[in-house]
Amino acid sequence: MLALEGVTYRYAGAARPSLHEVDLSLAEGEVVGVVGASESGKSTLCLVASGLAPRATGGTLGGRLLLDGEDAAGRPMHELAGSVGICFQNPTTQLSGVTLTVYEEVAFGPMNLGVPRDEVIARTEAALDAVGILQLADREPSRISGGQMQLVAIAGLLAMGPRHLVLDEPTAQLDPFGTRLVSETVAALAAEGASILIAEQKTDLLARICTRVMVLEAGRVLFEGTPDDVFADPRLVGLGVPEPSAVRLGRALRVAGLDPSVAAGAAAR
């Protein structure tokens, strides 16, 4: 269980908080999506949920981050890293820069956590396999595509074995195939009991894998609910959040005077 209780966070030197009174709780196996306009606080929420803010970013935090019922503020950094992993939008910022191969890069995290050698090998291979990049194992991390780097970063996260994952626009640089790999990986991890927070612009992906979706506006939770309810809400359009294609299709069918449920049934036959 990962939970935020009444979280208000202000960056160092900022005049106003970037998050206001945010409550959030992710049970085991839950995937919660975060959407909102640019600058609405999605990345900040990811930083707080992963324990990096304020620990690594400075600033001031009101409220609490709870990991499995314990206040994260009291836990040492290496313990946090083994419990909650974060993946950023830009993969180049999260590769270590000190490894020569993708394999070493993925093994780097668990090695630093002091995981025994045999287990590092097993975890590294499982993580490369999970995101479909076993064939990149011998490549140089700096000489692969942005999409491939993102998959390497996610594999590196998986190899640390965290129970909680925070993904900040993890597919921003991925093509549809890479996006599909990430979404399948997230769904498989959730099925194994991980709790996952994912900020994304790709609402089709969120509609497929989320148990709940939260909408942020100016650092506050505007509303939240099931993907079906949230994505059908007209307020989203004003925030610039794209509708999933199923919602768009349903609207187009209604505009054309067709009943979407009948049309969907006809399509299935």
Ligand SMILES: Nc1ncnc2c1ncn2[C@@H]1O[C@H](COP(=O)(O)OP(=O)(O)O)[C@@H](O)[C@H]1O
């Ligand atoms: N390092 C920072 N210092 C001060 N303010 C920041 C910093 N990073 C983001 N902000 C501000 O916090 C708010 C939320 O930003 P962010 O979490 O990046 O939104 P999003 O990810 O939804 O685009 C914005 O007003 C942004 O300007």
Ligand SMILES: [Mg+2]
């Ligand atoms: Mg962001």
